[in-house]
Amino acid sequence: MKITADTNVLVRAVVDDYVAQSKLSKSVLGEAELVALPIPALCEFVWVLSKGYGVGHQDIAETIRTLINATNVVVNRPVADAGLGLLAAGGDFADGGIAFDGRWLGATTFLSFDRKAVKLAKAHGLSAEILESA
Secondary structure, eight states, X not given: OEEEOOHHHHHHHHHOOSHHHHHHHHHHHHHOSEEXXXXXXXXXXXXXXXXXXXXXXXXXXXXXXXXXTSTTEEOOHHHHHHHHHHHHTTSOHHHHHHHHHHHHTTOOOEEESOHHHHHHHHHTTOOEEEOOOO
């Protein structure tokens, strides 16, 4: 079977907080011919682990690397790697993915009200600016 894994399936497989769902999630992910991991699911995954379970950025980054390196997993790797870069630097996975994807779509500058996101994007070689209100 070729599947797209929803965030809750990923969380159950990693967190092990609901025994039956965790066991089923691990089994399905491991047995699938192909597991598609959409970037929005990974963004939600990071948020749930960070905010809901208090997991640190480094542990989340390692978990994502393990997931995306599985032989049956497909993911938009450049976007995932950009997200992992910002996450590993203490930023937000989604911001890294957004900045990279925007550049791929033709944008030249990542704009945000989030000063930390802009600082980290710049540190990763992206053109980024704070959007200031008057």
